[in-house]
Amino acid sequence: MNLYTEGDPIADTKAPDGPIETRWDRRRFNAKLVNPSNRRKLTVIVVGTGLAGGSAAATLGELGYQVKSYCYQDSPRRAHSIAAQGGINAAKNYRNDGDSIHRLFYDTVKGGDFRARESNVHRLAEVSVEIIDQCVAQGVPFAREYGGLLDTRSFGGAQVQRTFYARGQTGQQLLLGAYQALERQIARGTVEMNSRHEMLELIVVDGRARGIVVRDMVTGEITTDFADAVVLASGGYGNVFYLSTNAKGCNVTATWRAHRKGALFANPCYTQIHPTCIPVSGDHQSKLTLMSESLRNDGRVWVPKEVGDKRSPKDIPENERDYYLERIYPAFGNLVPRDIASRAAKNVCDEGRGVGPTGLGVYLDFADAINRLGRSVVAERYGNLFDMYQRITGENPYEVPMRIYPAVHYTMGGLWVDYDLQSTIPGLYVIGEANFSDHGANRLGASALMQGLADGYFVLPNTISDYLSAGPFAPIDESTPEVAQARADVEDRVSRLLAINGDRTVDSFHRELGRIMWEHCGMERTDAGLRKALDEIRALREQFWQRVKVPGTGEGLNQALEKAGRVADFFELAELMCIDALHRTESCGGHFRGESQTPEGEAQRDDAHFSYVAAWEFTGADQPPVLHKEDLVFEYVHPTQRSYK
Amino acid sequence: MNLTLRIWRQAGPEDRGQMVTYQVPDVSPDMSFLEMLDVLNERLTLDGEEPVAFDHDCREGICGACSLVINGEPHGPERATTTCQLHMRHFSDGETIDIEPWRAKAFPVIKDLVVNRDAFDRIIAAGGYITAPTGSAPEAHAQPVAKANADAAFENAACIGCGACVAACPNGSGMLFTAAKVSQLGLLPQGQPERYTRVIGMMAEHDAAGFGGCTNIGECAVACPKEIPLTSIGRLNRDFLKAAAIRNDTPGT
Amino acid sequence: MSRSPLRSSIGLKIVMAVTGIALVLFLIAHMLGNLKVFAGQTSFDHYAHWLRQLGAPILPGTWFIWIQRILLLVAVIAHIAAATALAVRAKAAQPVRYAHRRPVRTSYAARTMRWGGVIILLFVIYHILDLTTGTLNPLGDPDRPFANVVADFAPSRWYVTLFYTLAVVALGFHLRHGVYSALRSLGQQTPRGQRTAKAFALVFAIVLCAGFLAVPFAVLTGLVR
């Protein structure tokens, strides 16, 4: 049986043609509006309260729509955006260092390895400026200089200093700004908040997204909720790898259920791997912790020259150390982009030169920086990161070099959306990390926060009115056949999971799935590896449905049941990721395809064959998915091969 | 190492609940506290018992979900460390560890170690924001902020809303949490127009939610994983005094 | 904003602080007055007499002292009422106790304010019956305060001195946290100020204790007779 079939190409028809600088303006002008007095009659469900969902719900509420907001945590403030550390890009050019909207646009298209839509990226760059204004007005305490003005820094590969930050907690501060705006609307009654509710199904009636089925995670009750439009802002699916920097609850369920209901899923294999994470310490490990990329500004990466050199780092003399990034990439040295740093680390570990108890780690050494700058300067720059490292590993990075290893961090795949952020199901909008990212096969930092807030504050509220102006749509209720069916499906699934009563825990399956994915669909992929992974995933999925043990009942809080549902969806997603990775035989973005490399062993993109978005259609369980291609056209930034040598 | 755990088990909000003893063998010192509980839960599951429910999400000390009182100390013995960042190397072989949920009337237990912290959200909704409708913002550089104020605002903004302050306070007061938000916003020029209505609104909600009053004991700041300064409570008191005096609608104040 | 600001939990704190400070002012004056003992019998009795006449001729007779007494009484009642209200709320805010007792990680003084307050109250009642009304005093002559004091702390009545000492030490603890706490309640808000406030409260409590205890111990050791 074929792994997939190819269907008709798709096109994004919402973005106007013509000069790119005015497309967003013109789209906004052409979009139909809803009269303020009619907005009250229109209901929108927003799933997710991260940067994307939180800002969208607050803004829609402010506009006067009736918003119903959902998240699985106990409070909207805990969405995973809270964990983002580094910063957010904006083309403010406060430094007068030559930045502009066009340059941010240009850098982002390039950073996305020419797998992004120009129109969307340009809009993102335009809106970036407004985001900073908005957040400052909300009281987000960005870093400032002594003159009282905002400070910026340079971040991953950019030559201008355009990254705004709030110490190492930028995501937290931006999210709290959105959360507070959301709470204000909750108090005003325009937004109804439903925390500790997990969306388990999408309701589609007459071809339109009209509601969701949720499980109240406290009472266990399964209920339905209806609206004129549904917005998914449910974040990324990095947890398919089990070990990732994502929060434990991050899941694909919301978007996967929509995919099964007909929304196309685009570029599922695009994941971003972050080179500076704390290495795994043992089998008990439940998640990985990111150490900010900024550490590479002053730390030097090395491993021993000899294979299997188990001496402590202090005892390894200078001439027996291999500062491999500085050696291979003299121009960029320790500051090469994420994907290159990650793969280089994997390569030296594969050669057997990795350090630490597991051999999966490389040193990030601050001895030189401490000698050069003094301990206090290093402490001032990185003190809180050093403390966190010490808390987790028990080692003092001022004394012994840190150990780091790459980890899955961010997923660029997601539901396919058009310029308006609408999926292929009318009335279903997808924003933030949940959609396939504006920034393509991104290799840079500080773009995801920008996208989340751009979508939520500025883009969606403007485009959704075009759809809502046709509403309110015909009322539906529990007895509508599609509704009853969706709800019955969920109930059925829950009772099936509870009834298996096997002999393996959910986590044991998840861990095994993660290992397969990391091994074969992680940083480096090969045809043979991916085919093997597909076989293993299918076999494991079968085992899962026969042997998983979910204790307890469906009534009341049952964390094992929640996990089981998420892992079940991860299995299906994992398969699609492998198929997507298999069909994309080029090296691109964060991933290296073994079969596609330059003579020097660097990533080789294949623009002739793969300059498209791969959007997958679900055709039924165990049926091969259908591939729809959206061609990417580059009018303003012309694809070039990159080189960091 | 081998540990004995005494864990609060409570099937639901109406259940009475009790401490139950479990043995956990072979704990690695590199495990985090929550990973140690994961191990216990895996075993309970296979033994056909209900795993212990506890809140957690990011497991890197920033979301504020994790919330265990360990040997009487919210987030355990290490300073400036959330439960999820606490590692087992701080415990010793053969130790007995007591694990309980946050205790406060405003934080009712949902199950085992999971409590309901909606009260914090309601305090924020009652004024813990700056009104800035999307699109209405002036240019970010229109209003410089003195670095000292910006830094102090940040220090307070670092609160993760975990509730350890309440769990630690002998009065069950939510004052440190409230003070952190009032201070953050009150230190910024953007926060001035609503400065006094904010504090009145938030305090009214704080009291209505059933938190106790503060008598400046200071346990909250010791337990706080983000080291929110105790002095913020003074700032809250001062703003409240002023707000009560000017009753928030006197022009020119 | 249903509750009046005074009944809000911060309002109650402010009531505690203001009344506490009023009581502290009285104590300072009272301590200084007591130290007149060292100036001899006539001086002390004269001072006590002068106190009662204070305000004359604007206020006739013993008005001044009665106004002062009323103010003190109001302060004490308000202080206790606010303390009780806060205690009741604290109890309600934490209906379930921890199985593992929370260790005290700040100061014991802060944790014993309520007990300390009750001890002080009991002491003051006894003290008034002792030295103001004279009911419990071996001499009990309202016109001879010096003699009353000397009779009170006679070496044979060491237990009275002991009780006074305990009470004054309890007061010292109450004030060590109380003075710092009052400043915080009234808006002290900087880390440096906090260090100063703590140091000041400690020194103040020690000086006040020493000042009060000087009198009974002077009598006990025969320094004053």
Ligand SMILES: Cc1cc2nc3c(=O)[nH]c(=O)nc-3n(C[C@H](O)[C@H](O)[C@H](O)COP(=O)(O)OP(=O)(O)OC[C@H]3O[C@@H](n4cnc5c(N)ncnc54)[C@H](O)[C@@H]3O)c2cc1C
């Ligand atoms: C450690 C880390 C550091 C990062 N640092 C940076 C950085 O420096 N700069 C940058 O630009 N980006 C960074 N990123 C990426 C960025 O943080 C995320 O891409 C972005 O925050 C995603 O926001 P979101 O709103 O789309 O989703 P999230 O914030 O993940 O929110 C998802 C929301 O959906 C809800 N939800 C999910 N599933 C369901 C369901 N089934 N039912 C109900 N609700 C559901 C959740 O409750 C939550 O509210 C970082 C990411 C990580 C993990």
Ligand code: HEM
């Ligand atoms: C029955 C007698 C008393 C009781 C029950 C009592 C109780 C308390 C309590 C519980 C507090 C802590 C409240 C807080 O810190 O906010 C307190 C504070 C204080 N008490 Fe007392 N007290 C009593 C008598 C006194 C006396 C006689 C004095 C003075 C001499 C005094 C001075 C203070 C001061 C200055 C404070 C600090 C106020 C504050 O914290 O804001 N108290 N008292």
Ligand code: HEM
């Ligand atoms: C330990 C040494 C003390 C001595 C020797 C002492 C002595 C006296 C004397 C002689 C009087 C009577 C004055 C008069 O009737 O003219 C008096 C009254 C009083 N004392 Fe003290 N006192 C002491 C400590 C305290 C303390 C610690 C407190 C409070 C906490 C206190 C509170 C009072 C009060 C409230 C009165 C009544 C004042 C009045 O009648 O208006 N005393 N004291």
Ligand code: SF4
């Ligand atoms: S003040 Fe500290 S302890 Fe309290 S909620 Fe905030 S972070 Fe947690």
Ligand code: F3S
């Ligand atoms: S411990 Fe409690 S009494 Fe106040 S200073 Fe902290 S809230």
Ligand code: FES
């Ligand atoms: S789990 Fe997020 S702070 Fe501990």
